[in-house]
Amino acid sequence: MRGHVRKRATWEFVAELGDQPVQRCPSCRKKFWVKRDRLPSCPLCRGPLTDSVERRQELKAGFKTKREAEDALGKVNVSVSGGTYIEPSKLLVRDYLKDEWLPAIKSTVRATTYLSYKGHVEIHINPELGRFPLQKLTGAHINAFYSKLMSEKKTVGEEEMPKYAPATVRRVHATLHRALRDAVRWNHLQRSPADSADPPRVSASDTEMKTWAASQLQTFLRSERESRLYPLWLLLATTGMRRGEVLGLKWDDVDFAARRIAVRRTRVVTGYECQVSEPKTRRGRRLIALDQATAAALGSLRTTQKKERLAWGPAWKDTGYVFILENGEPYHPERVSKLFAQATEKAKLPSIRLHDLRHTYATLALSVGIHPKVVSERLGHANIGITLDTYSHAVPALSEEAASRVAALVVPD
Numbered sequence: 198m199r200g201h202v203r204k205r206a207t208w209e210f211v212a213e214l215g216d217q218p219v220q221r222c223p224s225c226r227k228k229f230w231v232k233r234d235r236l237p238s239c240p241l242c243r244g245p246l247t248d249s250v251e252r253r254q255e256l257k258a259g260f261k262t263k264r265e266a267e268d269a270l271g272k273v274n275v276s277v278s279g280g281t282y283i284e285p286s287k288l289l290v291r292d293y294l295k296d297e298w299l300p301a302i303k304s305t306v307r308a309t310t311y312l313s314y315k316g317h318v319e320i321h322i323n324p325e326l327g328r329f330p331l332q333k334l335t336g337a338h339i340n341a342f343y344s345k346l347m348s349e350k351k352t353v354g355e356e357e358m359p360k361y362a363p364a365t366v367r368r369v370h371a372t373l374h375r376a377l378r379d380a381v382r383w384n385h386l387q388r389s390p391a392d393s394a395d396p397p398r399v400s401a402s403d404t405e406m407k408t409w410a411a412s413q414l415q416t417f418l419r420s421e422r423e424s425r426l427y428p429l430w431l432l433l434a435t436t437g438m439r440r441g442e443v444l445g446l447k448w449d450d451v452d453f454a455a456r457r458i459a460v461r462r463t464r465v466v467t468g469y470e471c472q473v474s475e476p477k478t479r480r481g482r483r484l485i486a487l488d489q490a491t492a493a494a495l496g497s498l499r500t501t502q503k504k505e506r507l508a509w510g511p512a513w514k515d516t517g518y519v520f521i522l523e524n525g526e527p528y529h530p531e532r533v534s535k536l537f538a539q540a541t542e543k544a545k546l547p548s549i550r551l552h553d554l555r556h557t558y559a560t561l562a563l564s565v566g567i568h569p570k571v572v573s574e575r576l577g578h579a580n581i582g583i584t585l586d587t588y589s590h591a592v593p594a595l596s597e598e599a600a601s602r603v604a605a606l607v608v609p610d
Contacts (some may be wrong), residue, residue, distance in 0.1 A: 199274055200254075202266040209258035210270040219252045220246040228476060229384065230292065238300040240383055255285065285501060286385065290334055292326025293385065294318045298376045309465050313428055317372040321346065326373075331385055334377075337392030343370065343396055344448035363397040370396035393594035407549045408557040428494040431522050433551075435491045437576050440551055441465045442481075444530055447517040451495060456487045466530050481577040495519070559588050 200212040209224055222239040229246070239246055255273060260266040299318060303311050325342045326334065346369065349360040370391070377389040409417070412437035414434055421427045441463035450459045450531055460483050474484050487495075498519070505523050506513045512587055514525035517598045521527050537551045549557075555576070562572045 200270050202263055202270060204263070205258065207258050208263050208266040209256060210237065210260075210266045210273075212255040212257075212270055214253035214273075216250045216256060219249055219251050222246055223251060236383070239546070241297060243301075243304065257285070263406050265485060277549045286332055288328075288385065289327060290329050290331050291323040293331050293380065294327070297380060297383075300377070302375075305467075305475060306596055307477070309474075311607055313368070314372050314375075318368045318376075322373055327541045331380060334390045336390050336395075339373065339391060339394035343394070345569070348399060367396050367399060370394070374475040385443040401530075406556045407547070407553050408560050409546065409549060409553075411561055412556060413606065414547055414561075415555075417511060417544045417546055419540065422541055424519070426540075428491075428498045429533070430537070430540070430554075431491050431494050433554045434558060436485050437562070437572075438485070439463065439555060439557045439577075440503045440530055440533065444518070444520055444528060444533065446519045448499065448519055449517065451519065453496060457484050458487060459484055464527070464530060471527075471529055476577060478577070479577055479580045480574070483574065483577050485575055556588075559584070564590055 198213070200206060200210055202210045207248055208366060219237055222228070222229075222242065222244055224244040225239060225242045227239065227241060227573055229240075235248075236246060238244060257269065260269065285453075295318065299311075302314070306314070306438075323340075325345065326338060341391040343366050346361045346366050347359060347363070374389070374391040377386065377391045380386045381389050393528060400546075418427070418434060421430055431442060432438065433440075436458075438460070439510075442460050445462040446458060446460075450461060452458070460481065461475060462473055463476055463481075464471055466472075491500060494534050500527075502521065506525070509524055512524060517523055517526055519529040534551045538548070559576060562570060562575075569584050570581050572588075573581040576584060
């Protein structure tokens, strides 16, 4: 046994951990004991780390008997020899999340993802779990936290409803799970307590998407034919592009000769500020073929913008974007969503979100027999499995058509 026990006010042990490799950050003066994998850079300031070796001890008191202290010392020795030893720490959950985790991951994720993480930490996680020492956090604590979120109520009209849907709580869980997984990687924890937590299940009714039938989509487009945003609505309806992808489209991305567009960027909202970023995945950068009507609508829009440019003169703002206001400024994504809601009400159609035009496109495409691989590529999904899982309700139509066609070939008259 490496170390010893002794009697002072209570029994205590001093464990000899031996010479341990340590990484130091010259900038923020932090040190990180190397237990498993070496860190590529400082988690706090992203600066370079230097390697050294230091002698380490662990002292723990408060044992009633000598035997209890010896047993605890033995467990420490076993974890050290097995490479699973974690240095005891009083670091609180709120301090870890706010001062270490969020700064460390900010440069590694998209701006919108970071703001989502930050909001979950500040609004939900730290107010409830922040007071716990990180190493004392348990799955039971986390489950109680989820239960409290689910029990909060809000008043809509005269009806009292749950404040947070199961899908919202699961997104909070995803943030906490990622943060605690990183705590394991950075040797704060031996295992993540989020792995033993049980986030609420999301029922089919919670994720059920709203779509329009083909006739309803026709009614909408017919109602908006004279609208300035008609080409935008038409492009969304015939390609299934995301709002940010359409609003990030520039005229340089439109090939009228080949009748196709290139998705190279997306305009997203963080807070209410609009930022330009790349598509979420490699397959998000893609070429999309256009039908003749959509290409013609874009051509007419370009002609209109040339006339507006002459009319505005020096006051025109040459941004290069396809969908712009009369003075050349691009539309704010949130404004486009509000205009869509107004146009839906004007057409007297069931209310759906702007993003549901994407779901409508995918559902219609699959229901008329377009191969799921083609639909997946046009939508920019990372793989065809996402398409099939998301739009499984439209796939039975393909199965029914396959059954009829094969039967027509083999069933005798």
